[in-house]
Amino acid sequence: MAETIIELKRVTRSYRRGSETVSALQDFDLQVPVGAFRAIMGPSGSGKSTLLNLVGGLDRPDAGNVVVDGAELTGMSPAQLSRFRADRIGVIFQAFNLISVLTALQNVELPLLLHSLGRARRREQALRALKLVGMDDRIHHRPAQLSGGQEQRVAVARAFATDPKVILADEPTGELDRHAADSILDLLVLLNQEFGKTILMVTHDPRAAERAGAVIHLDKGQVDRIVPREPVSEQPAGR
Ligand SMILES: Nc1ncnc2c1ncn2[C@@H]1O[C@H](COP(=O)(O)OP(=O)(O)O)[C@@H](O)[C@H]1O
Ligand SMILES: [Mg+2]
Numbered sequence: 001m002a003e004t005i006i007e008l009k010r011v012t013r014s015y016r017r018g019s020e021t022v023s024a025l026q027d028f029d030l031q032v033p034v035g036a037f038r039a040i041m042g043p044s045g046s047g048k049s050t051l052l053n054l055v056g057g058l059d060r061p062d063a064g065n066v067v068v069d070g071a072e073l074t075g076m077s078p079a080q081l082s083r084f085r086a087d088r089i090g091v092i093f094q095a096f097n098l099i100s101v102l103t104a105l106q107n108v109e110l111p112l113l114l115h116s117l118g119r120a121r122r123r124e125q126a127l128r129a130l131k132l133v134g135m136d137d138r139i140h141h142r143p144a145q146l147s148g149g150q151e152q153r154v155a156v157a158r159a160f161a162t163d164p165k166v167i168l169a170d171e172p173t174g175e176l177d178r179h180a181a182d183s184i185l186d187l188l189v190l191l192n193q194e195f196g197k198t199i200l201m202v203t204h205d206p207r208a209a210e211r212a213g214a215v216i217h218l219d220k221g222q223v224d225r226i227v228p229r230e231p232v233s234e235q236p237a238g239r
Contacts, residue, residue, distance in 0.1 A: 002033035005165065005198050006055055011064035013050055024050040025221045028064070034165075037192040037199045039209035042218030048202045051218070052168045055200065056089045057081040069165045086114040090159030090197075094171035096151040098143040104130060104154045105139040108161050115162060129157035133187055149180025156187050160197075167191060169201040173208050185211045 011028040014021050025047045032038055040048050053059035054066050057073050066073045069088050076084065090111075098107045108126040117125070130136045133153040143151050152172065159167055169188065173181035189211055191197040201212060209215045210229065217224040 002035060004031045005034040005036075005069055006030070006032035006200070007065070007067045008051075008054065008061075009065040009067075011054065011061045011066060013047075013054065013059065013061050023221050025054075025061075028222060030216070030223060032198060032200070034198055035192070035196050036214070037188070037212045038201070039212035039215045040200060040202045040218060041204065041209055041215055042224070046218040047221040048218055049170055050221075052170055052200060052202060055166070056091060056168050057085050086111065086162065088165045090162065090164040090167040092152070092155050092159050092167065092169040092172045094174040096143070096148070096155045096175075098151055098154060098158075100143050103140045103142055104135055104146070104157075107143070107154055108158045111158060111162050125161050125163075126157070129161040130154070132160065132190075133157045147180070149176055149183060152176060152180070152184050153187065156184065156191075160191060160195075165198060167197050167199045169199065171202055171204065173203065173205060181205070181208065 008028055008030045011025055012023070013025045014023045028047070040051065042048055050059065054061055055068055057068070057076070061074065068084075071084055071088070073081065073084065099110070102110070105126055108129055109122050112122045112125055127136065127139070130139055133156050135150060135153050135157060138146060138150065143154075146154065167188070172188070173184055176184065185208055188199055188201065192199050201208070203209050212229065214226055214228045216226050
């Protein structure tokens with residue numbers, strides 16, 4: 001059994017909406033082994049984004065514990081949470097979220113500013129990440145000069161440049177055509193298999209979910225079921 005890298009124990013998170021309380025996650029338990037690639041699926045409002053926000057230290061539970069890479073997030077101060085995010089978490093969004101006035105290279109260098117690296121080392125790491133995603137011939141392009149698929153590849157490089165343990169992706173292929181989506185999924189598989197990154201990816205797309213090792217289905221703020229990927233048959237079909 002692989003070591004657990006992400007653990008939520010009896011986590012509850014609710015939001016107040018006027019006089020009402022909306023429960024986003026209730027009594028939620030989850031363990032993710034180190035090096036896993038998990039898709040997260042579920043109806044709108046089932047708590048998928050809340051789960052990613054808690055694991056990424058962008059939000060705190062009302063009750064329960066969130067432990068990521070040995071760090072207990074529940075009691076951390078805002079400064080400790082920022083440090084935790086900068087060191088251990090990479091995020092990829094549906095809408096890319098690149099900074100429009102910065103070049104691809106500057107966008108990827110940005111999270112590296114939170115690390116104590118010299119200028120040359122920072123540039124080297126950013127270039128390495130851009131090369132990995134096949135964008136090293138576009139490093140001085142601004143986001144508006146790139147296609148959606150290229151923007152998302154830069155965003156993958158930005159998430160990877162700091163060498164985080166965990167990568168969180170909220171619908172990373174939601175705005176891409178099939179071809180661009182496949183190339184982003186190929187990159188996530190590469191980061192998982194070659195670099196050992198643990199990945200949680202929210203998606204509505206069954207084809208995207210198929211690329212993960214297992215799918216965590218959420219419903220009404222709880223884990224409904226976890227479905228491992230069908231093993232690929234080594235026998236030719238129809239014998
Ligand atoms: N900031 C917020 N304020 C009020 N309610 C929220 C907020 N964020 C999420 N919720 C509610 O929590 C529930 C879960 O939301 P979310 O985690 O965004 O679901 P999903 O990503 O699966 O669509 C929903 O009912 C949603 O309306
Ligand atoms: Mg969501």
